Amino acid sequence: MSLKHLLSTADLSYADALAILDTAEEMDAVSQREVKKLPTLRGRTVVNLFYEDSTRTRVSFEAAAKRLSADVVNFSAKGSSVSKGESLKDTVQTLGAMGADAIVIRHSASGAAAQLAASDWTEAAVVNAGDGTHEHPTQALLDALTLRRGWSAAHGSNPRGADLTGMKVLIVGDILHSRVARSNIWLLNTLGAQVSLVAPATLLPVGIDSWPVTVYYSLDEALAAAPDAVMMLRIQAERMGGAYFPNSAEYTRRWGLTDERLAVVEQLRLGNTDSQVLILHPGPMNRGVEISAAAADSALSRITEQVSHGVSVRMAVLHLLLTGAKA
C-alpha cells in the first residue's frame, strides 16, 4: 500500500481500498482459527491515543494489534496528564520517545489526526480512529467489508477482489455530525456503490449538493427506492446542543427503523437475487430510538458481524501501514 497514514477514506485509491479489504478477508480467516495470532508485528508498538470515550473502537484496535503480536499501549485522556493541561504535541512526543510505531488517535477535534500526521512530532504511522465530525475510516472499511460479503454471498461469487458496483446503500440519520457517514460516502463511492442519505433537513450539512449522493427527507420514500442495504446511524445525544428535532419519539416516528418499517425492509431484495437486504449499525445502538429491538436482532441485521469485521479490518490496516520500508 502506498499510504503511510490512514486519515480519511477520501485519500484512499480504489487499489488501496481493495488491498485493505482483501487483506482483511484473510485476517478474518485467521480469527476463525484455533491460534488467532500472527507474528507479523512482533516487536512493534501500537499506541491507542483516545481523547474521546470509545470502548468498542479502542478494544477493537487493541485486539487487532495483539492478534498481530504488536505491543499495545493504551492512553486515554481521562485521568492522564492531559487533564493537567498537556498539549497534543507534548503527549505525542512523549509517546514517540517511548518508541511508538503506530498511533491510533481518536479526538473530538476534526483534523486532529491529519495535524499529527503532517507534523514532525512523531515518525509513527497515524491511524484516524475518529476525529470530531470529520472521518472514521476504519468504520467505513469494516462496513464495506460487511456489505461486500453480503453482496458476494447473494450473488454466489468470491468477495476477494470484488467491489460494490451496482449496490444501493441507504444511510439514515444524523449525517451532520456523523464521521461514519462521511467516511462511508467517500469509500462506497470509490468502490462503485450508489449512496443515498435520508435525514431531517436540520441534520444534513451545508453543501450536501456537491456530495456524490441522493438525498431524501422521508425514510418511507427512501425505502420505496429499494436500497440493497440500510445503514442506521446513532442519534448522538452528546452532540445535540441545539434543537435539531422536537423529541426522540418524533424522530423515531419519521426516521427510525421501526417494526412497521422492518416489515417493509424484509420485502426488499438484494439486487436481482432472492436474498434479503442488509441492515447495518455502527453501534452503540439506541434501541427504540433510531432502530427497534426487532430490527436490531432480525435475520437481516449484520451488526454483530460488523464488530468481528472491525477487528479484521484494523488488523489489515495496521499490517499494511507497518510493513514495508516507507520514508
Add this chain to the structure above:
Amino acid sequence: MVNTTPETSQVMSAADIERALTRIAHEIVETHRGVEDLVILGIPRRGVPLAKRLGEKLARIDSAFDPAAALGALDITMYRDDLRAHSARTPEPTEVPARGVDGATVVLVDDVLYSGRTVRAALDALSGIGRPEAVRLAVLVDRGHRQLPIRADHVGKNIPTSRDERVSVRLHGIDEVPPEDESVIITRGPAGGTA
C-alpha cells in the same frame, strides 16, 4: 526448444515438469507408505497449482486419496521475516482441508527452493493451524544457495545456479502461457532473483 534470447535458457519443458510431478507423486506414496493421513498444501502462488496437480496424480496412483479432502493452500505472507523491509503483497487465501492437519503428514509444495526462508515461514504458519505428525517438502526446482538449515524431501530437478541468475517457473493458470508452453527458465543478469 531453443533459447529465446542469449541471456535466458530453458531448463525444463512442459513435459519435463509433468514427468517430475509424476515421479514426486510416486515418491510421496512410497515414502508415506500409502495415502492415509496425507495432506498436500501448496504455497501461493505457484505452489498451489503444483499441489493440485500432485493431488490429481496421487488420486490416480491410489484411489483412496481424495483431492477434495486432502488438498489445500498455505499462505505465508504474514509470517515472512522481511516484512519491515518490503511491502507485503496482499495475502492469498489459506485453505486447510476439513480434517485439519493434526496428526497428518503434511507435504508442503512450492515451485523453487532457494534461501529456505519461505519454507521457514511456512513451518511457522503451519504451527498456527495445528500439529502435524510430520512435515515434508516437495519442490519443482532446487536451485541451491540455502540460508537456513532446510532441505527438500522431493525435488523435481536440481539446478545449480549462481546468485545473479533468476529462475522463473511459468505455469498455466498463473502466468500467461498455454499448458504446452509451461517451462522453467533461467535468466542471467545482475538483476538477481527472489525465487
